[in-house]
Amino acid sequence: MAALLNVPTSAKAGEIIEIKTLISHPMHTGYNRDDNGQPVPRDIIRLFTCRYDGAEVFRMELTQAIASNPFIVFSTIATASGPFLFEWTDDKGQVWRETATITVA
Known part of the structure:
Protein backbone atom coordinates (compact mmCIF):
# COMPACT_ATOMS: atom_id res chain seq x y z
CA MET A 1 0.00 0.00 0.00
CA ILE A 19 -1.65 17.53 8.42
CA LYS A 20 -3.18 15.50 5.59
CA THR A 21 -2.76 11.78 4.94
CA LEU A 22 -4.05 9.49 2.22
CA ILE A 23 -3.46 5.74 2.14
CA SER A 24 -4.27 3.35 -0.67
CA HIS A 25 -6.41 0.53 0.77
CA PRO A 26 -9.53 -1.19 -0.68
CA MET A 27 -11.38 -1.16 2.69
CA HIS A 28 -13.49 -4.31 2.17
CA THR A 29 -16.50 -3.98 4.48
CA GLY A 30 -17.40 -7.67 4.62
CA TYR A 31 -20.79 -6.98 3.03
CA ASN A 32 -19.74 -7.45 -0.61
CA ARG A 33 -19.54 -10.66 -2.61
CA ASP A 34 -16.98 -11.78 -5.16
CA ASP A 35 -17.74 -12.92 -8.73
CA ASN A 36 -18.66 -16.39 -7.42
CA GLY A 37 -21.14 -15.03 -4.88
CA GLN A 38 -18.85 -15.69 -1.92
CA PRO A 39 -18.55 -13.04 0.80
CA VAL A 40 -15.40 -10.93 0.61
CA PRO A 41 -13.93 -10.99 4.14
CA ARG A 42 -13.82 -7.71 6.00
CA ASP A 43 -10.44 -6.00 5.69
CA ILE A 44 -10.40 -2.34 6.67
CA ILE A 45 -7.86 -0.06 8.23
CA ARG A 46 -9.15 -0.11 11.77
CA LEU A 47 -6.67 2.21 13.47
CA SER A 68 -11.66 3.16 0.19
CA ASN A 69 -8.34 5.01 0.33
CA PRO A 70 -9.10 6.96 3.51
CA PHE A 71 -8.13 10.63 3.49
CA ILE A 72 -7.55 11.95 7.01
CA VAL A 73 -6.99 15.60 7.93
CA PHE A 74 -6.21 16.90 11.42
CA SER A 75 -4.38 19.74 13.14
CA THR A 76 -1.81 19.96 15.89
CA ILE A 77 0.39 22.64 17.41
CA ALA A 78 4.02 22.96 16.34
CA THR A 79 5.98 22.72 19.58
CA ALA A 80 9.45 21.46 18.67
CA SER A 81 11.51 20.29 15.74
CA GLY A 82 11.15 16.57 15.34
CA PRO A 83 9.59 13.61 13.58
CA PHE A 84 6.00 12.65 12.92
CA LEU A 85 5.32 8.90 12.85
CA PHE A 86 2.14 7.84 11.06
CA GLU A 87 0.81 4.31 11.50
CA TRP A 88 -2.12 2.52 9.87
CA THR A 89 -3.24 -0.96 11.06
CA ASP A 90 -5.75 -3.12 9.19
CA ASP A 91 -7.94 -6.07 10.23
CA LYS A 92 -5.29 -8.57 9.13
CA GLY A 93 -2.76 -6.96 11.50
CA GLN A 94 -0.71 -5.46 8.68
CA VAL A 95 0.89 -2.17 9.67
CA TRP A 96 2.11 0.64 7.41
CA ARG A 97 4.42 3.32 8.78
CA GLU A 98 5.52 6.61 7.29
CA THR A 99 7.52 9.48 8.77
CA ALA A 100 7.93 13.19 8.16
CA THR A 101 10.02 15.80 9.96
CA ILE A 102 9.22 19.38 10.86
CA THR A 103 11.57 22.20 11.85
CA VAL A 104 10.12 24.60 14.42
CA ALA A 105 11.69 28.03 14.89
Missing part, protein backbone atom coordinates in the same frame (compact mmCIF):
# COMPACT_ATOMS: atom_id res chain seq x y z
CA ALA A 2 1.11 3.53 -0.63
CA ALA A 3 0.63 6.51 1.63
CA LEU A 4 0.81 10.20 0.81
CA LEU A 5 1.59 12.79 3.47
CA ASN A 6 1.22 16.54 3.46
CA VAL A 7 3.12 17.87 6.48
CA PRO A 8 4.68 21.34 6.67
CA THR A 9 8.48 21.18 6.65
CA SER A 10 8.70 24.19 8.96
CA ALA A 11 6.53 26.23 11.31
CA LYS A 12 6.75 28.83 14.06
CA ALA A 13 6.57 27.65 17.68
CA GLY A 14 2.93 27.60 18.78
CA GLU A 15 1.57 27.68 15.24
CA ILE A 16 -1.39 25.42 14.42
CA ILE A 17 -0.44 23.17 11.52
CA GLU A 18 -2.68 21.07 9.31
CA PHE A 48 -4.68 5.28 12.47
CA THR A 49 -2.29 7.03 14.84
CA CYS A 50 0.14 9.92 14.60
CA ARG A 51 2.99 10.56 17.02
CA TYR A 52 4.85 13.86 17.07
CA ASP A 53 8.26 13.85 18.70
CA GLY A 54 7.26 10.64 20.51
CA ALA A 55 3.87 11.79 21.86
CA GLU A 56 0.58 10.64 20.36
CA VAL A 57 -1.22 13.68 18.93
CA PHE A 58 -3.97 11.97 16.93
CA ARG A 59 -5.79 8.61 17.03
CA MET A 60 -8.69 7.48 14.89
CA GLU A 61 -10.56 4.18 14.97
CA LEU A 62 -12.18 3.47 11.61
CA THR A 63 -15.27 1.38 10.79
CA GLN A 64 -16.87 -0.13 7.71
CA ALA A 65 -18.52 3.22 7.00
CA ILE A 66 -15.27 4.77 5.71
CA ALA A 67 -14.53 4.84 1.98
Whole structure:
Protein backbone atom coordinates (compact mmCIF):
# COMPACT_ATOMS: atom_id res chain seq x y z
CA MET A 1 0.00 0.00 0.00
CA ALA A 2 1.11 3.53 -0.63
CA ALA A 3 0.63 6.51 1.63
CA LEU A 4 0.81 10.20 0.81
CA LEU A 5 1.59 12.79 3.47
CA ASN A 6 1.22 16.54 3.46
CA VAL A 7 3.12 17.87 6.48
CA PRO A 8 4.68 21.34 6.67
CA THR A 9 8.48 21.18 6.65
CA SER A 10 8.70 24.19 8.96
CA ALA A 11 6.53 26.23 11.31
CA LYS A 12 6.75 28.83 14.06
CA ALA A 13 6.57 27.65 17.68
CA GLY A 14 2.93 27.60 18.78
CA GLU A 15 1.57 27.68 15.24
CA ILE A 16 -1.39 25.42 14.42
CA ILE A 17 -0.44 23.17 11.52
CA GLU A 18 -2.68 21.07 9.31
CA ILE A 19 -1.65 17.53 8.42
CA LYS A 20 -3.18 15.50 5.59
CA THR A 21 -2.76 11.78 4.94
CA LEU A 22 -4.05 9.49 2.22
CA ILE A 23 -3.46 5.74 2.14
CA SER A 24 -4.27 3.35 -0.67
CA HIS A 25 -6.41 0.53 0.77
CA PRO A 26 -9.53 -1.19 -0.68
CA MET A 27 -11.38 -1.16 2.69
CA HIS A 28 -13.49 -4.31 2.17
CA THR A 29 -16.50 -3.98 4.48
CA GLY A 30 -17.40 -7.67 4.62
CA TYR A 31 -20.79 -6.98 3.03
CA ASN A 32 -19.74 -7.45 -0.61
CA ARG A 33 -19.54 -10.66 -2.61
CA ASP A 34 -16.98 -11.78 -5.16
CA ASP A 35 -17.74 -12.92 -8.73
CA ASN A 36 -18.66 -16.39 -7.42
CA GLY A 37 -21.14 -15.03 -4.88
CA GLN A 38 -18.85 -15.69 -1.92
CA PRO A 39 -18.55 -13.04 0.80
CA VAL A 40 -15.40 -10.93 0.61
CA PRO A 41 -13.93 -10.99 4.14
CA ARG A 42 -13.82 -7.71 6.00
CA ASP A 43 -10.44 -6.00 5.69
CA ILE A 44 -10.40 -2.34 6.67
CA ILE A 45 -7.86 -0.06 8.23
CA ARG A 46 -9.15 -0.11 11.77
CA LEU A 47 -6.67 2.21 13.47
CA PHE A 48 -4.68 5.28 12.47
CA THR A 49 -2.29 7.03 14.84
CA CYS A 50 0.14 9.92 14.60
CA ARG A 51 2.99 10.56 17.02
CA TYR A 52 4.85 13.86 17.07
CA ASP A 53 8.26 13.85 18.70
CA GLY A 54 7.26 10.64 20.51
CA ALA A 55 3.87 11.79 21.86
CA GLU A 56 0.58 10.64 20.36
CA VAL A 57 -1.22 13.68 18.93
CA PHE A 58 -3.97 11.97 16.93
CA ARG A 59 -5.79 8.61 17.03
CA MET A 60 -8.69 7.48 14.89
CA GLU A 61 -10.56 4.18 14.97
CA LEU A 62 -12.18 3.47 11.61
CA THR A 63 -15.27 1.38 10.79
CA GLN A 64 -16.87 -0.13 7.71
CA ALA A 65 -18.52 3.22 7.00
CA ILE A 66 -15.27 4.77 5.71
CA ALA A 67 -14.53 4.84 1.98
CA SER A 68 -11.66 3.16 0.19
CA ASN A 69 -8.34 5.01 0.33
CA PRO A 70 -9.10 6.96 3.51
CA PHE A 71 -8.13 10.63 3.49
CA ILE A 72 -7.55 11.95 7.01
CA VAL A 73 -6.99 15.60 7.93
CA PHE A 74 -6.21 16.90 11.42
CA SER A 75 -4.38 19.74 13.14
CA THR A 76 -1.81 19.96 15.89
CA ILE A 77 0.39 22.64 17.41
CA ALA A 78 4.02 22.96 16.34
CA THR A 79 5.98 22.72 19.58
CA ALA A 80 9.45 21.46 18.67
CA SER A 81 11.51 20.29 15.74
CA GLY A 82 11.15 16.57 15.34
CA PRO A 83 9.59 13.61 13.58
CA PHE A 84 6.00 12.65 12.92
CA LEU A 85 5.32 8.90 12.85
CA PHE A 86 2.14 7.84 11.06
CA GLU A 87 0.81 4.31 11.50
CA TRP A 88 -2.12 2.52 9.87
CA THR A 89 -3.24 -0.96 11.06
CA ASP A 90 -5.75 -3.12 9.19
CA ASP A 91 -7.94 -6.07 10.23
CA LYS A 92 -5.29 -8.57 9.13
CA GLY A 93 -2.76 -6.96 11.50
CA GLN A 94 -0.71 -5.46 8.68
CA VAL A 95 0.89 -2.17 9.67
CA TRP A 96 2.11 0.64 7.41
CA ARG A 97 4.42 3.32 8.78
CA GLU A 98 5.52 6.61 7.29
CA THR A 99 7.52 9.48 8.77
CA ALA A 100 7.93 13.19 8.16
CA THR A 101 10.02 15.80 9.96
CA ILE A 102 9.22 19.38 10.86
CA THR A 103 11.57 22.20 11.85
CA VAL A 104 10.12 24.60 14.42
CA ALA A 105 11.69 28.03 14.89
